[in-house]
Amino acid sequence: MTARDVLDRYYAYANAGDWERWCDLFSADTEMDEQLAGHIEGRETLRTMMAGMGDLYASFQNKPLHFLVDGEQAAVVSHITAVSPSGRAVEAEVMNYFRIVDGEISYMANFHDTVPFQVLSQGAA
Template sequence: MDARQILEKYYEYANAGDWDRWCDLFADDQVMDEQLAGHIEGLEVLRSMMKGMGTMYRVFRNEPVHFLVDGEKAAAVSHLSAVSPTGETIEAEVMNFFRIADGKITYMANYHDTVPFQVLSQG
């Protein structure tokens, strides 16, 4: 898969709640700087974290708005809509940066407004 196809699958799998296949898009030695979860190194650590994703949200949609691809670097602008298990809604604009090598995501960082996610810590 090329970088654009990987981005398309990233959002397709996330929106389907298919976190195993979503994790398969990442390299074994991946590094992620996730704005809420922090610095994550290694695919197995990421897989372990994502096992709880299905219970964290009643609804989770991260719809891509725009992709920018430049060789092995890519960025995606998206809109996230989610509903917590207790019914609080989350709406946030998101920007993700990716480095992709040999058909796998080796690095990802995401940036978004953290205020909408505060409902999770209050619930």
């Protein structure tokens, strides 16, 4: 699987809410620097975290806008449109950096404005 194939699946699985298959894209010893959750080590740690994703959002879409793939490294600019369980909207521009080795994501970091995600901890307006 090429790096671009991995990225296409990453966004397709996220947008389908298929977090099990999404997690399968990561290597067993993956590392992630996630802007909201911090540093994460290991696919099974990530899988445990993502098991609660359905509770965080009533809907979630992460639409890729631009891809840059150079060998094992890639960057993707995307836009998140989501709704919290209380009905509050989340709109955020995102930049993800990936290192993809042997068809698996070995490292990922994301960068985005954290303010839109504060609605997750707030009650209904």
